[in-house]
Amino acid sequence: MAKLSFAQKIKNLFSSHKDRNEDFFEDLLDALIEGDVGAKNSMEIVDLLEQQCREGKIKSEEDIMQKLKSLLLEYAKGIEFVPQKDKINVWMVLGVNGVGKTTSCAKIANKLRNEGFENIVLSASDTFRAAAIEQLCYHAEKIGVRIVSHQNGSDPSSVVFDAAESVKSHGGGLVIADTAGRLHNKENLVHELEKIDRICSQKADEGCYKKILVIDATTGQNALRQAEVFNEAVGVDAIVMTKYDSTAKGGVAISIYKELNIPVLYVCTGETYSDIEVFNPQDYVNEFLGL
Incomplete structure (x- = not known):
């Protein structure tokens, strides 16, 4: 039922x-x-x-x-990030496996490319899941953006480093870095993310580095726990809610903002690349309440 x-x-x-x-x-x-x-x-x-x-x-x-x-x-807060032209922008995309993180990277890249932002490079920094590298390569080809990937099992932070160098050599652009999300191995994951975080901070121009957490809207309070873990590890600037179309719950965005002060950047409402939109608090609350 x-x-x-x-x-x-x-x-x-x-x-x-x-x-x-x-x-x-x-x-x-x-x-x-x-x-x-x-x-x-x-x-x-x-x-x-x-x-x-x-x-x-x-x-x-x-x-x-x-x-x-x-x-x-009061607790449904949105935010907008606009990558700066002619600067090195790095967006590190975080989240546990299975929330739609890799697809979200592609959706964000596709949206920004369609809005006229040039030189977007995807960084396949989840090097522990061979499928994640293949998946991101497939997306990059489909939407027509460049990708930097190393072989399976290589150092994730070196992939981000190379992606940022590539953007730099083109006079600026945006790196969208897909990262690992093995929460059951939390200590290793946190250590790895801290390392990537350091590289991203060093490579991005001032004010051009964002940390974006992808959560599955249907997982409710689990998503809040995940936000706590990632926020503690590296700090989170915004969230992307996936499966937003199939949730009977949806109130977790309010939870995350009220507890952790993290606003929502995008909501994803389906499977295709265009099924992503900027979070609108008014629409969100109206929909939640059925107004």
């Missing part, structure tokens, strides 16, 4: 609770937690909402929804 979306649960909530009493707010709290806003965050939001409704004598569905929307918008 398909899981009810958060928006559908909210709809049911209003029709089953004609009185906006304590039970109503308790059920709303449960719905927010199930929607992956996180228990602590959900409690804070619902307490505030209940207080505002009581003080303002707000009873109608429409008014309550607008109040809830404005509370959620």
Whole structure:
């Protein structure tokens, strides 16, 4: 049976609770937690909402929804990154295996190329998964961008180094580096990412280095845990949410911003290269609430 979306649960909530009493707010709290806003965050939001409704004598569905929307918008934050022309830009793309990281690298490259940014180089820095190198090479060919790759098992940071040198020799551009995501081997992974991070920091021009974490929107609070690990290891500037079209939850973007102060850069809504868009907080909250 398909899981009810958060928006559908909210709809049911209003029709089953004609009185906006304590039970109503308790059920709303449960719905927010199930929607992956996180228990602590959900409690804070619902307490505030209940207080505002009581003080303002707000009873109608429409008014309550607008109040809830404005509370959620405080934590639904987007960001835009624009690579600087004639500079060396490096975007390190992070994330655990299976979240759609390699495909996201290709989608970002394709989007920026279509917007007129020239000289984009993909860096196959996940050298531990042979399939990741092959996959990125395939994407590079399909979308028509250059790629720097070394053989399987080579030093990931040397791939980024060479990619940045290649961009430099062309007078500037953007390196999008795909990295490994073996969380079960956390210590090795963190050590490896720190090394890549150092190289990226050295090679990128000032203000042109970004660390982007890819999360699967359907994994909910797991995605928050992943964000904590990567943020602790190297710091994260923004997230990309994949499988955003198939989630009944979606509230994890609010969790991640509220807990870690990390905004959303892009959302991916499908399989093709063009299924990526800049995160729009208004649209996100409207969709989440079914407005």
